[in-house]
Amino acid sequence: xxxxxxxxxxxxxxxxxxxxxxxxxxxxxxxxxxxxxxxxxxxxxxxxxxxxxxxxxxxxxxxxxxxxxxxxxxxxxxxxxxxxxxxxxxxxxxxxxxxxxxxxxxxxxxxxxxxxxxxxxxxxxxxxxxxxxxxxxxxxxxxxxxxxxxxxxxxxxxxxxxxxxxxxxxxxxxxxxxxxxxxxxxxxxxxxxxxxxxxxxxxxxxxxxxxxxxxxxxxxxxxxxxxxxxxxxxxxxxxxxxxxxxxxxxxxxxxxxxxxxxxxxxxxxxxxxxxxxxxxxxxxxxxxxxxxxxxxxxxxxxxxxxxxxxxxxxxxxxxxxxxxxxxxxxxxxxxxxxxxxxxxxxxxxxxxxxxxxxxxxxxxxxxxxxxxxxxxxxxxxxxxxxxxxxxxxxxxxxxxxxxxxxxxx
Numbered sequence: 001x002x003x004x005x006x007x008x009x010x011x012x013x014x015x016x017x018x019x020x021x022x023x024x025x026x027x028x029x030x031x032x033x034x035x036x037x038x039x040x041x042x043x044x045x046x047x048x049x050x051x052x053x054x055x056x057x058x059x060x061x062x063x064x065x066x067x068x069x070x071x072x073x074x075x076x077x078x079x080x081x082x083x084x085x086x087x088x089x090x091x092x093x094x095x096x097x098x099x100x101x102x103x104x105x106x107x108x109x110x111x112x113x114x115x116x117x118x119x120x121x122x123x124x125x126x127x128x129x130x131x132x133x134x135x136x137x138x139x140x141x142x143x144x145x146x147x148x149x150x151x152x153x154x155x156x157x158x159x160x161x162x163x164x165x166x167x168x169x170x171x172x173x174x175x176x177x178x179x180x181x182x183x184x185x186x187x188x189x190x191x192x193x194x195x196x197x198x199x200x201x202x203x204x205x206x207x208x209x210x211x212x213x214x215x216x217x218x219x220x221x222x223x224x225x226x227x228x229x230x231x232x233x234x235x236x237x238x239x240x241x242x243x244x245x246x247x248x249x250x251x252x253x254x255x256x257x258x259x260x261x262x263x264x265x266x267x268x269x270x271x272x273x274x275x276x277x278x279x280x281x282x283x284x285x286x287x288x289x290x291x292x293x294x295x296x297x298x299x300x301x302x303x304x305x306x307x308x309x310x311x312x313x314x315x316x317x318x319x320x321x322x323x324x325x326x327x328x329x330x331x332x333x334x335x336x337x338x339x340x341x342x343x344x345x346x347x348x349x350x351x352x353x354x355x356x357x358x359x360x361x362x363x364x365x366x367x368x369x370x371x372x373x374x375x376x377x378x379x380x381x382x383x384x385x386x387x388x389x390x391x392x393x394x395x396x397x398x399x400x401x402x403x404x405x406x407x408x409x
Contacts, residue, residue: 007082011066012052014073023052041068059280103127108139112146117159124165140169144362153183161191167201176328177208178365178398179216185209199234200243206230207246210253211290215297216399220257228254241283245290248272252294265295265303273309281317282327288314289329292336296402305340314340318350326355328363335370338377339406365398373403 015032016022023032029049036043043065049055051065066078075081103126111119127139143160147170150156160166171192177184188205196202206227213221227250236244252268255261261268272291276284288310295304304310318337321330334352341348352374355367372394376387395404 008051008061008066011069011073011081015069018073023048023054025054028052029054036068036072039072041072043068059282103135103139105135105139105142109142112143112150115150115152115156117152117155120156120159121163124160124163124169127165127169136168140174141361143169144174148180148362154187157183157187158191161187161195167192171204174362176363176366178362179212182212185212199230200239202230203227203234203239203243203247207243207250210250211246211294214253214257215293215401218297218401220254224250224254224257241279241286244275245287248275248287249290249294252291253297256294256298261295261298261300265300266307268295269304269307269310273313276313281320284313285317285327285329285333288317289332292332293402296405299405299408301405301408304336305343311340321353326353328355328367331355331367331370335374335403336406338374342377366400366403369395369398369400369403373407376407 012023019032019035021028021031023029026045026049029045029052032048033043033045046055047061047065050059051061063078066081070076070078070081073081075084103123108123108127110116111123127136147153147156147160157170160170171188174184179185185208188208193202193205196205206223209223210221210227213219231247234247236247239247248268248271252261255264255268268291272287276287279287292304314333314337317330318334321334338350338352341350354371369391372387372391376384376391379387391407392404395401
């Protein structure tokens with residue numbers, strides 16, 4: 001999930017200090033744009049609003065935008081600002097929030113460690129007042145880690161599902177999940193779904209379970225009819241990009257199970273390419289990755305490899321990828337790109353990036369399977385023999401069959 005780095009957070013705080021007010025709504029963003037313009041520094045109100053989280057989701061701003069804000073704070077440019085932030089002035093509440101008796105990461109961690117589920121709803125309620133997005137994302141990762149290892153998993157999930165901020169921290173921050181033992185999909189259907197009155201959140205639940213059932217069990221989910229009925233009432237234009245990517249993925253999976261996919265494959269790819277045109281790279285990667293996995297699950301590797309429009313988009317994404325934008329989606333696309341390049345005997349030299357082990361803990365099985373597969377493509381001798389003899393068993397056990405489909409001769 002894309003989120004501001006600490007330098008951007010620091011710059012935003014310094015801009016607000018110089019402006020003399022917080023940017024909390026569209027009117028504030030307009031006022032900030034006017035104040036900057038008085039100094040011949042021009043940034044649109046919409047760009048400011050997105051940067052400060054008024055307009056969702058956050059997107060990493062262009063360097064030109066950061067240069068303008070840095071100049072407003074009396075630095076030469078963005079690089080000059082960063083070079084002079086060797087001791088980043090953290091918000092005093094970034095880690096130490098206990099003094100204000102507000103939301104505290106330390107208190108949250110202790111409550112989870114002791115499994116004090118009576119206190120947990122009180123801690124979550126305090127989180128509603130936290131305006132620091134970085135703290136909220138940190139809390140989400142912390143909760144996710146405890147959920148996966150807790151022996152009282154179901155009880156913890158029920159508390160989160162019954163709490164509005166719990167939705168944000170767990171269900172809506174974790175867009176993919178290893179779903180070990182179906183714990184997450186069962187929690188979605190048993191605890192989360194009955195409390196929803198938002199059809200787009202219902203879409204997330206249906207799509208997650210349909211996708212999990214397809215990839216892990218290689219069968220059609222019984223929720224498909226409910227999904228098909230629900231989407232009649234929804235508009236793709238109103239979807240968050242994660243919801244949209246899952247929607248398209250599920251349409252592909254349904255065609256696969258009904259035997260229609262060989263005939264509709266090209267149509268799905270054309271829609272995918274058209275939807276991606278105006279999206280930022282981080283969002284584009286998710287739409288492409290989920291659809292690729294669905295198409296590969298049904299053995300349509302050749303059709304994908306030979307679709308020039310699709311591969312042009314993926315090629316640009318991979319060649320222009322940035323370290324701060326790495327995601328499991330981009331990891332999936334990189335693996336596809338390497339396989340497609342080898343298939344056509346491309347002479348392009350490319351050093352694959354590798355995601356650090358502490359990142360994307362909720363997608364660890366897929367991440368590991370991709371790394372094993374990429375390693376097998378480049379390995380030789382005994383290394384290749386060991387990788388090849390173990391890869392199939394790992395992918396089948398973890399339910400990432402699409403990884404093997406890309407290696408099929």
